[in-house]
Amino acid sequence: MKQSRKERTIVILTITPSVVAVGVFVYGFIAWSIRVSLSDWIGIRPDYTFAGLKNFISLFKSVRFLIDIYNNIFFTILFLAICVGGGLFLAILLDQFIKGEGIFRTVYLFPLAISPVVSAVVWKWIFSPKVGVNVLLTNLLSKIGIERTVEFGWYTSTASFGPFNIALIPIIIAASWGFVGYVMAMYLAALRGIPAELKEAARVDGASEFKIYMKVILPLLKPITLSALIILGHISLKMFDLVYVMTGRGPGFVTDFPSIFMYETTFAANKFSQGAAISLVMLLMVAVVIIPYLTMSLRRET
Amino acid sequence: MKKILILLLTATFVISLIFMGVGCKEKVSGEVEIFSWWTAGGEAEGLQAMIDIFEEKYPDVEFINATVAGGAGFEAKPVLVSRMTGGDPPDSFQVHAGHELIDTWGVGDYLEPVNFIFEEEGWYDVYPEDMISILSMGDDILSVPVNIHRSNVLWYNKAVFEDNGIEAPTTFDEFFAAADVLEAAGITPLALGDTGIWAAVHLFENVLLGVVGSDDYIDLMDGSVRWDSDEVKEAIQTFVDLLDHVNDDHSALGWDEAAQYVIDGTAATTVMGDWAHGYFMAKGLTPGVEYGYVPSPGTAGNFMALSDTFCLPADAPNRDAAIAWLKICGSKEGQDAFNPIKGSIPSRTDADISLYDVYLKSAIDDFGVDIITPSIAHGAAVSETWSAAIGDVITLLVADKDVDAAADAFQAAADENL
Numbered sequence: 073m074k075q076s077r078k079e080r081t082i083v084i085l086t087i088t089p090s091v092v093a094v095g096v097f098v099y100g101f102i103a104w105s106i107r108v109s110l111s112d113w114i115g116i117r118p119d120y121t122f123a124g125l126k127n128f129i130s131l132f133k134s135v136r137f138l139i140d141i142y143n144n145i146f147f148t149i150l151f152l153a154i155c156v157g158g159g160l161f162l163a164i165l166l167d168q169f170i171k172g173e174g175i176f177r178t179v180y181l182f183p184l185a186i187s188p189v190v191s192a193v194v195w196k197w198i199f200s201p202k203v204g205v206n207v208l209l210t211n212l213l214s215k216i217g218i219e220r221t222v223e224f225g226w227y228t229s230t231a232s233f234g235p236f237n238i239a240l241i242p243i244i245i246a247a248s249w250g251f252v253g254y255v256m257a258m259y260l261a262a263l264r265g266i267p268a269e270l271k272e273a274a275r276v277d278g279a280s281e282f283k284i285y286m287k288v289i290l291p292l293l294k295p296i297t298l299s300a301l302i303i304l305g306h307i308s309l310k311m312f313d314l315v316y317v318m319t320g321r322g323p324g325f326v327t328d329f330p331s332i333f334m335y336e337t338t339f340a341a342n343k344f345s346q347g348a349a350i351s352l353v354m355l356l357m358v359a360v361v362i363i364p365y366l367t368m369s370l371r372r373e374t
Numbered sequence: 375m376k377k378i379l380i381l382l383l384t385a386t387f388v389i390s391l392i393f394m395g396v397g398c399k400e401k402v403s404g405e406v407e408i409f410s411w412w413t414a415g416g417e418a419e420g421l422q423a424m425i426d427i428f429e430e431k432y433p434d435v436e437f438i439n440a441t442v443a444g445g446a447g448f449e450a451k452p453v454l455v456s457r458m459t460g461g462d463p464p465d466s467f468q469v470h471a472g473h474e475l476i477d478t479w480g481v482g483d484y485l486e487p488v489n490f491i492f493e494e495e496g497w498y499d500v501y502p503e504d505m506i507s508i509l510s511m512g513d514d515i516l517s518v519p520v521n522i523h524r525s526n527v528l529w530y531n532k533a534v535f536e537d538n539g540i541e542a543p544t545t546f547d548e549f550f551a552a553a554d555v556l557e558a559a560g561i562t563p564l565a566l567g568d569t570g571i572w573a574a575v576h577l578f579e580n581v582l583l584g585v586v587g588s589d590d591y592i593d594l595m596d597g598s599v600r601w602d603s604d605e606v607k608e609a610i611q612t613f614v615d616l617l618d619h620v621n622d623d624h625s626a627l628g629w630d631e632a633a634q635y636v637i638d639g640t641a642a643t644t645v646m647g648d649w650a651h652g653y654f655m656a657k658g659l660t661p662g663v664e665y666g667y668v669p670s671p672g673t674a675g676n677f678m679a680l681s682d683t684f685c686l687p688a689d690a691p692n693r694d695a696a697i698a699w700l701k702i703c704g705s706k707e708g709q710d711a712f713n714p715i716k717g718s719i720p721s722r723t724d725a726d727i728s729l730y731d732v733y734l735k736s737a738i739d740d741f742g743v744d745i746i747t748p749s750i751a752h753g754a755a756v757s758e759t760w761s762a763a764i765g766d767v768i769t770l771l772v773a774d775k776d777v778d779a780a781a782d783a784f785q786a787a788a789d790e791n792l
Contacts, residue, residue, distance in 0.1 A: 114759055116459060116482035136766055201623035228625040230773040320570050323625040324773020339452030341762030342478060 102355065109348035116342060127349035137350070139325045140333050142235040144357075147244060147329070148308040154248040155304050156297060159255025164285070166256070167263045177260070180253035188250065192317035195246035199226040227319045230326055239326035243315055247308070255300045262296045263289070298365070305361045309354065330354050403434035406695035408684070409457075409467035411450035412716075413443040414630045416652025420716030424520075424708050428699060435695050440464055448570040451758075458484055463687040465696035471508045471519055471681035474753025474761075479685065480511040486686045487514035488700060497704055500722045504746070508754070509683060517685035518704040521718035524737050525647035525749050526580045526678035528670045529633070529654070532663070534561060534642045542668045546584065546612055549671045553619045556642050564616060565641035566624040567632030571765045574624075574772055575751040577645050578613050584672025585609035588745045595748070595755045597792045601784035610777045617772060625772070636665065645670045647680070647752075651733050652717025661733040677744035680752035681721060756791065763787035 075083075112123040131137050162180055166173055183191065198204040206224060213219075225231075227242045266289060274284045312331035319327040321336070330350055338347025412421045418441075425437055442450035447468070454467055463484075469475050479485050492498055492515055498506075501519070509515050530542060538559055543549040553563035568574035583591045586605045593599040594606070621641060624632070633650050635641035637657055644650065654665050661667065669676065684703045690696045702708040709720040714729050719738045727735065748754035750761055767783040770776075 116455065116478055116484065135770065196626075200626050202626075223622070225622065228623055319626075321769060323568075324770055326773065335452060336762065339455045340448070341759045342455065343759055343762075 105348045113345040140330045158252040162256040163259035183250045188314040192314045199242040237326040302365045405436040407438040407464045409440045409464035411447040415656030420712045423711040465690045470753035472754030477757040517683035518700045519683040519721040520703045526670045526673045530643040562621045562641040563619040565632040565635040565644040566620040567627030567629045579750045580670040581613045582609045602781040680749045760791035
């Protein structure tokens with residue numbers, strides 16, 4: 073197939089602006105961040121004096137950064153598990169062709185449309201130690217005659233299982249609430265795409281409904297699960313707005329994330345070089361998730 | 375035809391020149407955007423009082439009150455840094471006098487010196503020399519101070535103290551003794567609201583001053599006293615002991631919510647700067663009646679000071695209007711409108727004392743005789759980089775209460791920033 077000259081010009085003309093924009097605003101700034109991260113820039117005026125890997129070395133020696141990494145790992149694992157598990161569960165329920173399906177679908181999807189800052193403020197109140205669920209629990213228990221003695225600190229708690237801070241739980245709940253509907257929508261679309269004949273055939277062969285889901289439907293949903301994991305994974309590694317508004321760093325950094333560390337280091341402590349180093353480590357973490365996915369999907373296309 | 379046109383053009387030109395002359399003389403128009411973090415009760419009303427004066431004097435200028443909530447500017451400062459470095463400066467912004475002003479903005483060469491305003495308005499005669507020196511880099515005065523705050527104050531609920539038969543504590547021993555009595559009565563001895571950690575830094579610096587004394591406190595800031603010395607460790611230990619007597623939801627609250635606990639009587643005291651005074655008054659309380667005040671334990675005779683100032687960014691989009699604003703900030707009229715409401719004392723020596731209430735009068739008197747010590751949490755004593763490092767150490771300290779680790783980390787932060 074030979075392209076005419078005119079076609080080729082059009083192709084080049086239409087692609088060039090986005091290539092230039094991505095080149096400058098994505099790759100250009102990544103390169104610039106690398107330069108800053110290797111510099112000695114402290115204070116507001118740029119200072120590109122070469123400082124080697126100093127910023128990265130001090131970063132990995134920093135207690136705060138270590139806590140941040142643990143926090144982010146635990147947050148990611150639980151956030152993904154709840155979103156994917158919950159999303160699948162909701163999608164299967166909705167796929168039973170129930171009445172008012174449209175209403176339920178909208179209700180589950182709504183949290184995604186709410187600004188994370190707004191929902192963070194509400195969740196902050198819900199899990200505040202002296203109001204919200206704590207009061208609710210106390211009142212409910214006293215109604216049935218139990219005097220409650222244990223007060224949950226929720227996101228102010230400094231207790232932990234090993235390196236896992238339990239103060240993260242309210243944040244995980246808030247974040248999952250926002251995204252579970254999104255995963256549900258993905259699964260629901262996929263479920264609707266599965267031909268009815270497959271289920272029929274399984275039924276004819278005498279498979280139970282449970283077995284049909286386990287052996288026929290779930291394997292067919294694998295690509296969706298993978299996409300959901302990738303999308304949510306990179307969201308959770310970059311999580312900032314929700315956590316910053318809801319709790320901030322927390323006592324003893326129990327709810328601190330690399331993104332918050334990066335923001336405060338850069339713009340509150342004015343250590344731009346260190347901030348750039350943190351953002352590059354975050355970029356690497358996201359790349360670990362995204363690149364295998366991209367290569368895989370590219371290979372599939374060719 | 376051509377001649378008429380030229381005539382017309384010349385006429386318009388001359389007329390507009392005349393009007394321009396008139397306009398330049400008095401009128402400032404357009405808009406002015408003033409950036410601050412004054413949103414809580416007291417401080418917001420104080421700012422509004424100054425805005426009212428501005429709007430009365432310059433009715434043609436649209437005043438844009440750009441505030442970002444959060445005490446001590448913890449949330450506002452990052453927003454400001456990204457705006458300034460991104461080339462979108464406000465016309466004037468709030469900045470603490472001292473290292474925050476000089477190390478961050480002065481050294482960065484982002485500000486236009488305001489010496490000319492001081493000369494025009496005759497302010498060299500009415501501002502104390504010490505005040506001008508903490509605003510200056512070399513000979514350049516970088517900002518206009520609106521107030522002075524005292525930050526080493528222990529505020530207490532008088533009714534709670536009377537009911538439990540307690541006198542206002544002046545030493546830590548007295549405080550801990552009082553704390554036992556209060557806890558037995560089911561009252562939190564000390565309210566703390568340290569979300570974003572600065573209020574814990576604020577408490578710590580007052581404990582530090584109370585334990586090591588003003589000489590060593592000031593020497594800590596230039597490295598001539600070590601941060602891992604025994605006396606600093608004693609201060610850290612005292613701070614950790616105090617944490618046993620604070621409300622357990624402290625990390626979920628702001629300073630104003632902690633002050634509310636004192637108003638409600640669920641907590642007896644809080645250590646806060648005198649913007650808490652503004653907050654109490656905004657809630658309709660009277661100083662000396664519902665609430666009392668003493669220097670925080672061990673700090674009598676010391677005045678932990680910070681000053682809010684407004685500066686002139688070098689590339690302010692509406693320079694004339696910004697200068698008009700700064701003239702109000704530094705004027706007697708502006709300060710006497712702002713400070714009695716905000717709960718701070720004027721930075722000028724000629725303020726009208728009769729406007730100030732009983733607490734502020736006592737603060738004005740103390741400022742004249744006490745030893746002035748600069749605040750860490752509020753940008754006066756150390757650079758923002760160092761102050762942030764201290765904040766990180768205290769964030770860990772409030773959770774793990776490891777005194778030796780904190781002392782070592784403080785020393786490491788000092789080594790890095792000196």
